Amino acid sequence: MERHIxxxxxIIENQKDFPYAKGELxxxxxxxxxxxxxxNQQINKAGLAEILGKAGKENVQGESQAKLxxxxxxxxxxxxRNRGEICGLAxxxxxxxxxxxxxxxxxxxxxxxxDPLDGSSNIDANITVGTIFSIYRRVSKEGSPATLEDFxxxxxxxxxxxxxxxxxxxILVYTTGKGVNGFTFDPGIGSFFLSHPxxxxxxxxxxxxxxxxNYVHFPDGIKKYIKWVQQFDEKExxxxxxxxxxSLVADFHRNMLFGGIFLYxxxxxxxxxxxxxxxxxxxxxxxxxxxxxxxxxGFNRIMEIEPEELHQRVxxxxxxxxxxxxxEEFL
Ligand code: AHG
Ligand code: MN
Ligand code: MN
Ligand code: MN
Numbered sequence: 001m002e003r004h005i006x007x008x009x010x011i012i013e014n015q016k017d018f019p020y021a022k023g024e025l026x027x028x029x030x031x032x033x034x035x036x037x038x039x040n041q042q043i044n045k046a047g048l049a050e051i052l053g054k055a056g057k058e059n060v061q062g063e064s065q066a067k068l069x070x071x072x073x074x075x076x077x078x079x080x081r082n083r084g085e086i087c088g089l090a091x092x093x094x095x096x097x098x099x100x101x102x103x104x105x106x107x108x109x110x111x112x113x114x115d116p117l118d119g120s121s122n123i124d125a126n127i128t129v130g131t132i133f134s135i136y137r138r139v140s141k142e143g144s145p146a147t148l149e150d151f152x153x154x155x156x157x158x159x160x161x162x163x164x165x166x167x168x169x170x171i172l173v174y175t176t177g178k179g180v181n182g183f184t185f186d187p188g189i190g191s192f193f194l195s196h197p198x199x200x201x202x203x204x205x206x207x208x209x210x211x212x213x214n215y216v217h218f219p220d221g222i223k224k225y226i227k228w229v230q231q232f233d234e235k236e237x238x239x240x241x242x243x244x245x246x247s248l249v250a251d252f253h254r255n256m257l258f259g260g261i262f263l264y265x266x267x268x269x270x271x272x273x274x275x276x277x278x279x280x281x282x283x284x285x286x287x288x289x290x291x292x293x294x295x296x297x298g299f300n301r302i303m304e305i306e307p308e309e310l311h312q313r314v315x316x317x318x319x320x321x322x323x324x325x326x327x328e329e330f331l
Contacts, residue, residue: 007192028085035079072116088146115279119247128167130249134283155282155303201293205259217267221331261319273315294324
């Protein structure tokens with residue numbers, strides 16, 4: 001690997017893209033990088049540190065929390081609170097958003113929304129997990145405490161978004177609206193290095209990712225689309241290949257690098273699907289679009305949906321542009 005540009009250098013170098021920014025966004029991205037390093041280190045030794053297994057509580061999503069869900073949430077909350085760049089934070093693991101309302105934080109311009117540990121059902125099996133983050137400029141007045149409106153903004157208002165993928169290597173991928181770049185962590189040195197510059201979502205691919213066990217619950221259009229991807233067509237490389245990990249970050253990352261489509265549609269048991277608009281849908285949609293891909297709920301652009309509540313769910317179809325458009329034809 002060529003170790004030319006560190007994430008820290010890249011963040012500073014690109015600060016000039018924001019002529020009015022005074023460096024707060026750069027500092028915030030650096031805080032996320034730090035929290036990511038801590039979570040990475042914990043996950044790496046999870047089997048030795050007795051932090052596998054369930055925490056014994058349910059989160060607001062009605063899911064049983066893993067110990068690492070709680071740990072990753074605490075690391076991000078504490079790391080971001082210890083610095084002065086955000087006035088509030090919302091998390092998949094917390095029922096309400098947090099307001100950081102001492103003098104330094106009240107003056108901050110940004111709020112963060114996180115999925116601290118994505119794919120947490122996979123942790124105990126040593127399968128790839130991730131962290132997803134989304135950053136907005138507050139709409140409430142600087143100097144006052146953060147309000148719900150700061151968090152309920154459509155995805156088009158994101159100023160940055162990204163994820164960490166804790167896989168065969170740990171990679172941080174992010175966008176500030178000027179393309180998508182990925183940085184691989186070198187654990188020996190303790191730094192992230194630019195390894196995936198200007199990522200492009202291939203316009204099409206041959207991989208589809210969906211939990212097909214839910215087939216019976218899917219809308220007719222999705223059922224027909226699945227039959228279509230499985231049909232033989234030599235010219236179009238069908239049937240496609242099925243790849244589904246149960247970690248959105250992992251499925252998204254693979255599809256973005258090699259081409260593919262991810263679908264988590266609505267079903268009768270999950271009327272709006274499972275994925276959360278604010279912690280999963282919007283950040284992944286922002287990354288997808290910035291790389292030339294597409295994200296929709298089947299009918300609307302994900303990033304244009306007006307959020308009504310923090311933990312709102314959304315049907316999510318995301319991936320290579322031509323593949324997403326093909327799926328939409330069936331709906
Ligand atoms: P989380 O672990 O943050 O709750 O997210 C899990 C999500 C997502 O990562 C994955 O794509 C999907 O849930 C898997 O759901 P199913 O097990 O229903 O397929
Ligand atoms: Mn969860
Ligand atoms: Mn998730
Ligand atoms: Mn999660």
